[in-house]
Amino acid sequence: MLSSHKIKIIQSLDKKKFRQKYNLFLVEGNKIIREMVNSPFKIKEIFSVNSDLNYLKNIEITEISSTDLKKISFLQHPKDSVALCEIPLEEDFIECDRQIILDGIQDPGNLGTIIRLADWFGIEQIICSEDTVDFLKPKVIMASMGSFLRVKIIYKNLDNYLENTKNVNIGTDMNGENIYNFEFPKQFNLILGNEGNGMRENTFNQLQHKITIPRFGISKSTESLNVSMATGIILGQIFSR
Amino acid sequence: MLSSHKIKIIQSLDKKKFRQKYNLFLVEGNKIIREMVNSPFKIKEIFSVNSDLNYLKNIEITEISSTDLKKISFLQHPKDSVALCEIPLEEDFIECDRQIILDGIQDPGNLGTIIRLADWFGIEQIICSEDTVDFLKPKVIMASMGSFLRVKIIYKNLDNYLENTKNVNIGTDMNGENIYNFEFPKQFNLILGNEGNGMRENTFNQLQHKITIPRFGISKSTESLNVSMATGIILGQIFSR
Structure with missing residues (x-):
């Protein structure tokens, strides 16, 4: 279950002000979420309509209904999952060729x-x-x-x-x-x-x-x-x- | 003024079935509408929030409110005008290089x-x-x-x-x-x-x-x-x- 408070927080992440307030941004779809696991980006929590990501350990995964998914997705045709991810620290600037x-x-x-x-x-x-x-x-x-x-x-x-x-x-x-x-x-x-x-x-x-x-x-x-x-x-x- | 019947017809033009039924398609924005005037495409009627196209003769132009424009536009940020245009006859097929x-x-x-x-x-x-x-x-x-x-x-x-x-x-x-x-x-x-x-x-x-x-x-x-x-x-x- 997704509380209405949580839904509100996720919906607010379209705005930079709220991304900074909660230190969170949003990634949609199992395909990209899977790629994230091997990256320096850190997933905090996943909401999913299926169990395809359940093999991921140490990440809290909540199964939700497709009705709830529609509420938190920014896509016209929502995919399977929404992940809340931590905003990474800004990297040191090094000039590239x-x-x-x-x-x-x-x-x-x-x-x-x-x-x-x-x-x-x-x-x-x-x-x-x-x-x-x-x-x-x-x-x-x-x-x-x-x-x-x-x-x-x-x-x-x-x-x-x-x-x-x-x-x-x-x-x-x-x-x-x-x-x-x-x-x-x-x-x-x-x-x-x-x-x-x-x-x-x-x-x-x-x-x-x-x-x-x-x-x-x-x-x-x-x-x-x-x-x-x-x-x-x-x-x-x-x-x- | 735009009758609700007209609004319904225009909104239906997203679907091919209705474009064919009315023999109409829709073009938005004065810039493209102006380019159409010198093309083989035929404009039937224009709905506009401004008078920038009033110099066009022989085309019926109805001034509408921006509220009405929002109802008939397919854009997230509607432009100035919507034109109803006649579907052209299919051109003869000639192979090009x-x-x-x-x-x-x-x-x-x-x-x-x-x-x-x-x-x-x-x-x-x-x-x-x-x-x-x-x-x-x-x-x-x-x-x-x-x-x-x-x-x-x-x-x-x-x-x-x-x-x-x-x-x-x-x-x-x-x-x-x-x-x-x-x-x-x-x-x-x-x-x-x-x-x-x-x-x-x-x-x-x-x-x-x-x-x-x-x-x-x-x-x-x-x-x-x-x-x-x-x-x-x-x-x-x-x-x-």
Whole structure:
């Protein structure tokens, strides 16, 4: 049984304020929960409609009804389980050779997708501006499909960082160099800006190179590609060499 | 004013059955509605919270409250206007040199994103299996960001088609050739399968080449890339040559 007090706490974890208050975030689905067991992340408690996770020792597992699951899930079609996990200590910052930098990404689906891409392409670290959406938000965790377990995600003042980094700062810009002709250096920060407004001026001013994905269609639309799709196409290109 | 009968009709347009019954589909937002005016698609009626479209002649425009807009919008954050549009006649099928073929794509966001990618990369035509989600569904139209106006989308029995096409059938497969070494022919069908189950066996048996996006990360996750992201990365690669 799930008390209504507990339900209320879990529902509140969509908001950063409450995640910090309870020191908890939420992970859904047995598949990702199983991957967590072998990670540094710590599961505190699991609520599940089945007994597929019962082999896990030292973790409190409560069997719940699917009606209760619907109440605590953030998914339109809830999976089998919801795990309450402890917020990890922020890791020490170590600069990596190939990094993604996000300046003000707001959409949880975009951040989750970019984390998943970083994992696929072996980018070890994502550095986010302080106003980028929190990666512990349930929708980001879900969209990352477990990749948040393998990619370091750091929140940082970008102004300071970009000025002092040893990596080459490369950002997307409509008037940038064609990615198909651009030679990526060994050490780089790939910088992407907010969905609507792009990157802030301070960030833009720190770019050493601007790149763009050329449009091949005849479309006169002013729409650019979605930021996570652009990230995927650029990473695909970097790793083709 | 919007009658409750009208609201009910508009809300029903999420379902293909009702789109066909009324011969209508729905487009949201002034930006896309403006692009429609210069397309072969025909707008029947517009409901808007502002007067930004009033310069359009010969189209009935009803000013509505934002409360009413919320009732007829399929967006979490409704835009300014909703247009009721006539379902176009199915276009005659003409084979193009570079096509995307979708076998059983179910997620409206994925189909919309793939339409947007086709538009960006100048792919003229997408051929969908008959069980692929209908592109006139409101969520697909929204995710395509107006690109449905410029890309031909055809629904077809794939078995017949793939057997007789002059194009080379190329599909994604975990054990396929590395896309970075693969030489794309001039005339091809890029074939992508259902989100969960991949392509049907009949489709798979018609492939002349299987390709894969190599994973660079150390992740042992069994998760593959999302189908629309895979499409973007492959198209990005094709056009890099």
